[in-house]
Amino acid sequence: MALLMEHQFRQLPADRQVETRPFLDAVSYLPTFFDCLGPTIFAPVKSDICGNITKIKAVYDTNPGRYKTLQMLLEAEKEMHGGDWPKVGATLELMWLKRCLRFIQVFLQNLVDGEKDSSNPNLIRVNITKAYDIALKRYHGWFVQQLFKAALYAAPYKSDFLKALSKGRDVKEEECLEKIRKFLINFSSTVDAVYDMFSRMNADLDYKV
Numbered sequence: 001m002a003l004l005m006e007h008q009f010r011q012l013p014a015d016r017q018v019e020t021r022p023f024l025d026a027v028s029y030l031p032t033f034f035d036c037l038g039p040t041i042f043a044p045v046k047s048d049i050c051g052n053i054t055k056i057k058a059v060y061d062t063n064p065g066r067y068k069t070l071q072m073l074l075e076a077e078k079e080m081h082g083g084d085w086p087k088v089g090a091t092l093e094l095m096w097l098k099r100c101l102r103f104i105q106v107f108l109q110n111l112v113d114g115e116k117d118s119s120n121p122n123l124i125r126v127n128i129t130k131a132y133d134i135a136l137k138r139y140h141g142w143f144v145q146q147l148f149k150a151a152l153y154a155a156p157y158k159s160d161f162l163k164a165l166s167k168g169r170d171v172k173e174e175e176c177l178e179k180i181r182k183f184l185i186n187f188s189s190t191v192d193a194v195y196d197m198f199s200r201m202n203a204d205l206d207y208k209v
Helices: 020-027 030-037 043-062 070-084 089-112 125-135 142-152 158-165 173-200
Strands: none
Touching: 020 043, 020 070, 030 043, 030 089, 030 158, 043 070, 043 089, 070 089, 070 173, 089 125, 089 173, 125 142, 158 173
């Protein structure tokens, strides 16, 4: 659990604005989360997230003051790119990044809520599948969906996943799950705020890859 707790997301202010720099700092540690799920099967997702973060940071670094919050960044790009927005720039990268963050959010929440495979409680396929169905499946074409289904069979056992999340230390399951619950408080608030912002600004796209 050390992997998540060492890099907590900030508590949001009353206006639920997400500051860009702290957000980028926090999400930069999340690609290693997918190593815990399987460094091979989730390598493409990890690569995508790293690319998203790098491209958003590159835009932010050109004018940190102008892009202080994610909303300010999207508003500036909307003005800058006109009719091409939101299919360009950091907006497009953040759109895909938020979906991967939602995957993590749903997976972890499902895990701490206790949903499990009754025939084998130590499997986490049911939790991964639910997260994928909610966060990513609708944006993937048939071929990518089939790749995901095949990759599921290489997913680790829950005990191995929690140990990897704890950086190899042996921890009690309930202790680890309690730390995940604490991590989810600010993380979920942030992910929900980003989704709400995209909805408000009509910035989401529905195409498949």
